[in-house]
Amino acid sequence: xxxxxxxxxxxxxxxxxxxxxxxxxxxxxxxxxxxxxxxxxxxxxxxxxxxxxxxxxxxxxxxxxxxxxxxxxxxxxxxxxxxxxxxxxxxxxxxxxxxxxxxxxxxxxxxxxxxxxxxxxxxxxxxxxxxxxxxxxxxxxxxxxxxxxxxxxxxxxxxxxxxxxxxxxxxxxxxxxxxxxxxxxxxxxxxxxxxxxxxxxxxxxxxxxxxxxxxxxxxxxxxxxxxxxxxxxxxxxxxxxxxxxxxxxxx
Numbered sequence: 001x002x003x004x005x006x007x008x009x010x011x012x013x014x015x016x017x018x019x020x021x022x023x024x025x026x027x028x029x030x031x032x033x034x035x036x037x038x039x040x041x042x043x044x045x046x047x048x049x050x051x052x053x054x055x056x057x058x059x060x061x062x063x064x065x066x067x068x069x070x071x072x073x074x075x076x077x078x079x080x081x082x083x084x085x086x087x088x089x090x091x092x093x094x095x096x097x098x099x100x101x102x103x104x105x106x107x108x109x110x111x112x113x114x115x116x117x118x119x120x121x122x123x124x125x126x127x128x129x130x131x132x133x134x135x136x137x138x139x140x141x142x143x144x145x146x147x148x149x150x151x152x153x154x155x156x157x158x159x160x161x162x163x164x165x166x167x168x169x170x171x172x173x174x175x176x177x178x179x180x181x182x183x184x185x186x187x188x189x190x191x192x193x194x195x196x197x198x199x200x201x202x203x204x205x206x207x208x209x210x211x212x213x214x215x216x217x218x219x220x221x222x223x224x225x226x227x228x229x230x231x232x233x234x235x236x237x238x239x240x241x242x243x244x245x246x247x248x249x250x251x
Contacts, residue, residue: 016227017220023191024212027198032205044202051196058189062222065182069229076173076232076239083166084247087112090136090159091248097148104145104156107136112248115167116241121174121233133164170241176231183226190219 031040090108094101111132114125139145140156194212201208228235 013220013224016224017217020216020220021213024194024216025209027195028205028208028212031198031202032208041202043199046199046202048200051200054189054196055193058186058193061182061186061189062226065179065186065226068179068182069226072173072179073229073232073239075169079166079169079173080239080241080243083115083163083170084243086159086162086166087244087247090156090163093152093156093159094145096152097145100144100148103143104136104139107132107139109249111136111163112245116245116248120241121171126171129167133160133167136160173232179230183223183230186226187223190223194219 031037087108091105094105094108097104111129114120114132115129117125119125120129137157137160140153140160145156146153194215197211197215198208201211229237232239233241
């Protein structure tokens with residue numbers, strides 16, 4: 001469902017808003033007009049401070065999720081930048097080695113094509129990228145390039161180390177299972193907050209409708225912004241890996 005919504009941008013946002021409003025109004029109908037309304041009305045009297053505890057939990061979890069999402073974006077952008085810079089360095093080093101650096105240059109180009117492909121986080125591409133990184137290390141230590149020695153070889157090994165570290169950081173940022181679970185937990189707490197607002201306003205239909213409608217609109221806005229930014233490499237304002245592909249084949 002989350003992928004369905006985020007793939008449709010504005011339409012997904014409208015559908016998400018309508019769904020949340022529908023849930024809120026269903027709560028109102030259940031409390032005021034349903035066959036169970038009389039039994040629920042007998043629970044009237046819950047004061048706002050007690051019901052607001054759920055809202056506080058929702059606010060805290062939403063704040064933590066917001067912080068995690070923005071930090072992950074910053075880490076993803078930094079990892080891509082470090083990886084691209086290291087690939088440029090290795091490309092320059094391979095050219096400085098002349099004919100002995102041609103094999104390394106081909107490996108760098110192949111790595112960039114795989115590590116920055118459209119489906120780069122898939123297991124197959126991850127294995128291919130790691131295999132190419134290992135091949136580059138072997139070339140630096142025991143291939144034709146190793147015969148260059150000196151500072152050129154050390155620079156290549158240092159650049160490769162940076163590439164591998166940045167790639168691991170990029171993979172960690174792209175793993176959104178934890179963020180999706182946190183988003184779902186926050187969303188469920190938001191629905192409980194809606195229910196608590198209904199409980200507080202039992203017997204006051206117009207006030208209840210206004211309260212849940214306003215909260216649903218604000219709740220939808222916050223949760224939608226977080227939803228489209230859960231994966232730093234997908235969606236609007238996402239981090240692009242095109243710079244990695246360009247750095248691996250500069251010319």
